[in-house]
Amino acid sequence: MTTTPTADWLRLDQQICFSLNAASRAFGGVYRVVLKDLGLTYPQYLVMLVLWEHGDLPVKKLGEHLRLDSGTLSPLLKRLEAAGLVRRERSARDERSVEVRLTEEGTALRERALQVPRRIATATGFDVDEIRELRARLDQLTEALDAAAVEETPGQGA
Amino acid sequence: MTTTPTADWLRLDQQICFSLNAASRAFGGVYRVVLKDLGLTYPQYLVMLVLWEHGDLPVKKLGEHLRLDSGTLSPLLKRLEAAGLVRRERSARDERSVEVRLTEEGTALRERALQVPRRIATATGFDVDEIRELRARLDQLTEALDAAAVEETPGQGA
DNA sequence: CACAATTCAATTGCACACAACTAAATGGCG
DNA sequence: CGCCATTTAGTTGTGTGCAATTGAATTGTG
Structure with a gap:
């Protein structure tokens, strides 16, 4: 029990949250540079990726992805x-919903975006398998954290 | 060479940036819940961690950490x-610099913060070694990304 | 059909991130 | 000493991220 004094937990905690934060922002930095040509921010690029892959979607679905x-x-x-x-168009069937549709220009942008992933992958210095493994680990982490957040939120014990 | 069609790169790319983004925000979500008691946001907690570990620092040094x-x-x-x-106090030696000093209250808050890391570690579902390994991987990623960002910024080839 | 609960997007308010700029202070150099 | 490049914080402007609220539309229930 003397292996991990409480005070040392603060440093361990510091390092894991620092690392994740730093990696996330470093990623953002590289994307910022690479996406400059396309006139997109990193979150905007993520939205476009979803639209390119899934086609037109209501805001709600976009948010779920x-x-x-x-x-x-x-x-x-x-x-x-x-x-x-x-374009954003109110759905005829359900007027609460807003459909997000790619314009011609938005669809065309995909061609220029095709070069982005390779530049990012190169920047990471990781090969495909390493990326895949890291992704799996991060997804596992996310799942655990989401579950924990739900349990922590109400009242800790109840 | 036909193993990875260009279009598939978009999906791979999507997954790695999604995963990192999601993990980062999920982490933030758990911290938000846990830190509510302390009246701190996640970035504020990071600042306090640095001050608790290193003592009073000028803004510059804080930013480097x-x-x-x-x-x-x-x-x-x-x-x-x-x-x-x-407290923020202009340095006497160098008036450009602002020293960030913990107050009594700020120092005292550390005692209450000692419980945070264990709650976070529990929420991740990872043990110490797994956290350590993930951290190492993320640091490696950050280093590679930072180096790449520097090279991409000027003009790609120069 | 009337009415309450729910769903969905938008808005508001707050707190980061980061680029670009400003302004004060310092240090080096002739 | 006087001048200029550099260093350091602060400010401004843009763009997320998220909680909380609003308001319109829809659905379920009697």
Whole structure:
């Protein structure tokens, strides 16, 4: 029991949260550089990726793919619309819903985006298998953290 | 060479950046819950960790530890000061520099923070060794990304 | 059909990140 | 000493991220 004094936990904690934070921001930094040509921010690029892969989607579905709510997506989508990459149209069937549709320009941008992943992959210095393993580990982490957050939120014990 | 069609790169890329993003935000979510008691946000907690470990520091040094610039730190430190956890004092030796000093209250908060890391570690579902390995991998990633960002920034080839 | 609960997007308020800029202070150099 | 490049914080502007609220539309129930 003397192997891990309580005070040392603070340092361990510091290091794991630092590492994740740093990696996340370092990733953002590389994307920022690479995406500059496309006129996209990193979150905007994520939105475009989802649209390119899944086609037109309501804001809600988009948010589920990206784990983002309307508070983040609404202004972001307005910027994409202002940039001429998407249109937002109220659904005829359900007027609460807003369909996000790629414009011609938005669809065309995909061609130029095809070069992005290779540049990012190169920047990581990881090969495909290493990336795959890291991704698995991170997904596992996310799942555990989400489950824990739900349990912590109400009242800890109940 | 036909193993990885270009279009598939978009999906691979999507998954690694999604995973890191998701893990980072899930982490933030758990910290948000756990730190609520202490009245700290996640970035504020990181600042306090550095101060607890290294003692009083100028803003510059703080930023080096956290990879943050004054644009982020200045308002954050003002909030910590407003909360009574730190004082900001112009250095006598170098008046450009601002020393960030823990108050009694800020020092005392450390005792209550000691329980945080264990709650976080528990939430991850990882043991110490797994955390250590993940951290090593993330640090390796960060280092590679930072190096790549520097090379990408100027003009790609120069 | 009326009405309450739910769903969905948008808005508001707050707190990071980061680029670009400003302004004060320092240090080196002739 | 006077001048200039550098260092250091702070400020401004843009863009997320998220909690909380609002308001319109839909659904379930009687």
